[in-house]
Amino acid sequence: MKKLLEKTRKYLMPLIIALWFSFLLLPFKGIKASAFLFIVLSLAIPAMQLLSNFIKKIHLPQIDFNRYIPQDKRYLPLLLIPLAAVPFLAEDYIIDVAIMSGIYIILALGLNVVIGFTGLLNLGFVAFYAIGAYSYALINTNLGLGFWSAMPISVLLTTISGFLLAIPAMRLKGDYLAIVTLGFGEIVRLIFNNWDSFTKGPNGISGIDPPFLFILPIDSLPDFYYLVLLLVIISVFIMTRVKASKIGRAWIAIREDEIASSAVGINKTLHKLYSFAFGAFWAGLAGCLFAAKMRFVSPESFTFMESVLVLCMVILGGLGSIRGVIFGAIILVFLPEALREVQMYRMLALGAGLVLLMIFRPQGLFRGESVSTRS
């Protein structure tokens, strides 16, 4: 009896849902549309159930991508050869995309410090990117300072802004922190958008100087590619070393268990501050590079979507994993370009890909690399 009831419920439920929705639609669209909706829903609901059952049954082998990468650091310099050869082999378009992925690698590595290491959900990270880019743009166009003197100042300003955001944000956790940082991101963008006299508002700032090497401007794509490559290498280098130090371990301890971390003598407020500031540092550097490459900045480049994109890079690669984040950034910059063939569907395909990844590999591609014993 009970079984029968359950069975009728299982088969009747989609019909009842479909009937209810078509009933709701009836006054608005007429009998024909309602009937259509009824048929569609009564077929679609069981189909969805089947699909979700099917997905539950699939067990993809959990591949450990770390295994396919040589752990021996001595091989790393070999990677430089293909990387250095890119400008000779690839066309300008590819070099351009490669430069952008380099900038995004630095940006994503910065966010990885905050989210991946320390476990603080920062949804307004693009604000620091914007502050870096605008600082360089404003210092360069107003004061006439070149890249090499304006960059340290901009990066310093960004780091300070990271500290300033962190001070009120440190009292908050999880979702609340996410909302505050989200608000911060929007505030920064709106300031740049509306402070017409200073930032030229939505028109943006143009005529930014490229970096110079002594008197030679670094404005051709291959030259700029080498500059970005150098800075990416430096940032990866510093990042791995900081991760394997006292401060990196403290960050990861805070992510794993805040209470336990303070029980072993870690000042968690201070280390969260460091984390925000250190993350902002790299975002500032990425922002400078972005402004110097585009030679133009406008608030449009720093929307919330940009924060989400960088967040996706970090999650796709695997929170906390440096090589994962590098892969994540490269994939998410190159993939939309490669999908240009299918034009309007590319964002859809990318989104579907991310959803599938989260279903089958929620920990990202490279999660689980150890903290300090393997640096």
Added chain:
Amino acid sequence: MYLLEVKALSKYFGGVRAVEDVSFNTQSRTIFSIIGPNGAGKTTLFNCLTGFLKPTKGNIIFSDKDISGSSPDKISRMGISRTFQNIRLFKEMTVIENVMVAQHSKIRCGLLSAIIRSPSFKQEELTIKEKSFEYLELLGLENYKDNIAGSLPYGIQRKLEIARALATEASLVLLDEPTAGMNPQETEEMMTTIKNLRDLGKTVILIEHDMRVVMGISERIIVLDHGVKIAEGSPEEIKNNPMVIEAYLGKETH
């Protein structure tokens, strides 16, 4: 001269008196137990001692310094470390990394020397790693060194938490139910371990429900009931104290 002096400590949560006017002293290099029925305020007392809760009234004096109301990390750096009733490990770190984290405040080298890998940084990391390994050996965990902490069996995780607490180089170690959920053999091992800690010069304060453990290893015991200290003494004295028997078993009615 006492290592820890608790003077008239009270902790209220609104109208609830979780700990009420508790005083006791702990001598250096002893095993001191806090027992009492569920909800007696034992863990609240621990949380006050380690700075996770601010006492409403009273003072905590640790090696002649008043630490009442200090932050947990500060208290930990001063030399009191603890374990938790529900294990709190850094689950995604390896076993040795868990212990290395605990030596955080012992490391002097800053960010810059970490980036350039200065010789002093390398030396310090090496020392930390060796010391951490020693702590693992002390608890018999050396074979698990590179395992991910969260993947270990329960008993091993408890031991690792103790190793981590020791690695802060605290002189006073607070253990919150170290033998909870252990089988008799593991409990036996834990008792030996705790005795070893005392022989190494540590002072141990223990919250424990297993009477065999409490009576077997503690030198002094206090009994809490409804936040109030109802008895203090040696295991023998506690065993025969009518107040304690009443708190645990209830009053005789006939």
